Amino acid sequence: MSASITLAGEGQIALKQSQKKPLVITKFIFANVPGLATDAPVDRAAGKPPVGQIVHVHDIPKENAGFVNPNQVVYSAQIGSDIGDWDFNWIGLEDADGLLFAVSYVPLQQKRKNIPPLQIGNNVTRNFLVAFDGAQALTGVKIDASTWQHDFTVRLAGIDERQRQINGDVYGRACFFGAGFKIDWVNDSFQMNPGGAYIAGIRVVRSTPLKIEPPSYPTVAWLDVALKRELNDVVASYTIVFGADRTDYTDSAGVGHYCVPLAEIPNASIALDRRVAEPIDASLITYLAARNGDYPRLRARGTKKEDVGLSNVPNAISDDPTTNSSQIIASTAALNKLQQQVGDSMTGMVAAFDMTSAPPGWLKCNGAAISRTTYAKLFAVIGTRYGAGDGVNTFNVRDMRGKFIRAWSDGGTVDAGRALGSEQANQNRSHTHAASTAGAGAHGHGGHIDAAGWHGHSAWTAGAGEGNTQILMGNQGINVGGNQAGSVMGSSSGGAFWREFGSSHAAHTHAVGINGDGVHTHGLNIYAAGDHVHGVTVGADGGNESRPDNVAFLVCIKY
Template sequence: MSANITLAGESQIALKQSQKKPLIISTFIFANVPGLDPVAPIDRSAGKPPAAQIVHVYSIPAKNAGYVNPNQVVYSAQLGSDIGDWDFNWVGLEDEDGILFAASSVPLQQKRKNIPPLQIGNNVTRNFLVAFDGAQELTNVTIDAATWQHDFTVRLAGIDERERHSNRDVFGRACFFGNALQLQKVDGVYSLSPGRAYIEGIRLEPANALPITPPTLPAVVWLDVALERQLNDKVATFQVVYGLEKADYVDSAGTQHYCVAVARINSPELIEDLRNVAPRSVQPITGPLIEYFAARDGDYAKLRARGTTKEDVKLGNLPNAKSDDPATNSSEILATTAALNKVQQQTADSLTGMVAAFSMSWPPTGWLKCNGAAVSRTAYARLFAWLGTHYGPGDGSTTFNLPDLRGVFVRGWDDGRGMDPDHGFGTFQDTLIQSHTHGASATAVGDHVHGAWTDAQGEHQHPAWTDTQGAHQHTAPRAQNNNVGGGSPNFTTANLQNGTTAPTDWAGAHAHNIGMGSAGAHGHNVGIGGGGNHTHAITVAAAGGAETRPRNVSLLFCIKY
């Protein structure tokens, strides 16, 4: 284990001293730090562990701070069995300013909550001793820490006496197992044999033979037995004493002594055994008394039905005894109704609140339907103690609601795993479909055309032309007169009369222009056959029915009360 005041804690001491203000240590912090070496030195410059590693925070009551001396103060955290469950391997002290003042590492410890009958909880106490000059004055601690150190001497003494009395009730004034503490003489030497014995409920078990030397003969050998205080414990002690009569007594230290005779030496060769042992005809005690008594046989006058045994009446298969212990596994013991009831109660208690699915439409005995019904808090008190009003308060006073699992799937609580973090314990969660995509396609509509047009151009002309012909002559056909309309005045009658073409004058290189009239402002319409008023349909394949569900079978969910 490693513990130190942190560097921040040292700075806080100096600061508070300079400000003449008290240093108030207010909080214990418990954390589970992965990979922490409990014997490695504490990193005094480190701060608190991350919040995810802190498992518990304990506010220190004023009465849990005490001084040992002016330079030492101690703080105590007392965690009862109502706190848990968590593990820790790091403990820190924090002051009221939120400064980590001191830290300690320990081997991994468990803190468990008491949850009858399923789990036995534990109590944990952790003390932090802080030492620096003027610690008591600076921390304003005024309670003497000695008040915490309870003296359990009286308490333990009472426990010792109760145990002694219990043994006394079982073993009587004196009980010797076998030849334990029997006086014997071997090769002229007297000794007491090793073994186990109970004297006035005090257990003795010397491991080796104890040589003795009687002062004179004849002599009576006594055991002087006591529970003696040794340091912080009480232990069984005994000594051998001699005398004709020895009575119990209390010594000067107040310790009670018990004296029991074990032998009388009448002569060197005649030793009388005075131990309280079974008769020689009976087997000596060698183990637990219950086994010893069970093994004894014979006729006991005060035994009920002393003349009848199983063998006498030919009922050898009957058990030997009855028992209220539900844990026994002996075929020789008959369990009683009390034992069976206890087993049933233990089983029922451990199953209370359990939800199970049944393949019938009605709840079996000891179960209720998980249908959200309001049921009596008194009639089902054990179930109410576990569920409370988590699934509904009922009428608020005399009833409470059961969970309603009709028509829904049961899902494991996330409990910190992170797969379903927003789903609270025992709460309803509605239907949800995970985000995904679907394929789609458009149907064909057949061959068709779409309307088209041109824009209007306004009033305009369309020019036209002929190509240039070059220098040439124009000939004219022969005529019967010389009056050629539109002809050249150079035509002669002779030329016309000889029946040949007659050349005209050279016209020179020229073009023949063609003119076109204006069409006015107009547009040129383009006509395309219509495809009709229509749309292109898109088909998306259907995915399921009215709800989302896996393949399933419906059963009746019930809860154990």
């Protein structure tokens, strides 16, 4: 938007040019001025509003100032949805000296903060274009505004048109929801009902009835729909017009109008509905998913056997589920009977399921008492084999919880003699266990040997060999050969005397031989050591029950 430079702003331009100093615009000021005539010319002599009327001050980043040409500069304020809440109808530019440089009046507008889920916020973008000779040089703005300024009017208009076309692809030229916009004769006047519709892709809604007054009869009432600008937005608008024929047109403002008939009105009391209506009372997806009835344009209405390759199938049908003819089509009755036969053949069947509840047509094998009437087919099969219930109205199913199933011997030799459905207690097959004994500890035994009786042994000795013995007598020596001993008489002075002498011999041994006395024995007696025990250890085997490898499933019976 363009801004009016204040008288103080013009003086500031002249002052800065004379001082050869830059004019620096630093702030946007937003204010809500009560009673401001926003369509009147800006009062260029007025100063800033009182502090109590100023609702927001926005500092202008350097990159948000650009030049359009040497004599025009533009300043931009971009305020996000994290700021609010306030309303404004006055916007000003302030320079670095705190002087009000330019002002613009705008219709009262809202700035709201985004507070999910209570409130949806909005963004505010305001651009001030100021023009004076040498504006770029005096302000020192060096950024070309064409690099960041966009005309969002054209962009948003293109979005609106594309959305209108998309809606038209979905709803067609016209689609009225139920009785919406239908014209009826009510209480001596024509009245258009409230409701919704899509006309050429434009969504229109009426919340209250509208009285219709045709200018003449006969005539046709038309709905004239357009997208028109309203303040800063484009909204759907419509009017009711009359005439024999109305076509789409573009008005002097370049806005496209789309016209569709609502009703033919031949006189003052009759309205013939000409709307293209659908009984839509919810979202379109819900309506389409739930739609039923006849579809005249579908090919299925006139489909023949030949169209789908069934020309060889005869028209004959059969209720016999046992037929094997390729020329007969089974009827629903035959299929139901077949299903019944399959179900009856399974009554009494016991099966395991990997689930916590019984599937349809099955009962848990938990010993419960059940109705003899409701489960008559099952009662006919198992009767009171597992319990008579109350004896009149109920019977029991088998309690299979925690138990294994064993095939009935049925006359066989293994597990012979068992009755169908009978229970069998657990047992272990005969087997052996390895065992060992422990030592009793160290101990001793006393004993003695009996005498064998008196007996003798003969013995002999072996010779030790010959040698010489030397005998001394006085100073003379006498050598005596052999093994001789005795006394010799002599005298050292020549006189004779007796002198005892002995022989000496070197150390030696004599072998002794003992002869045997014949074979004999000695008795040996060992005394008892007293009573004692030896411990025996037998290894443990197994847990607290006998069972094979198994998996826990829910066991049920078919009824």
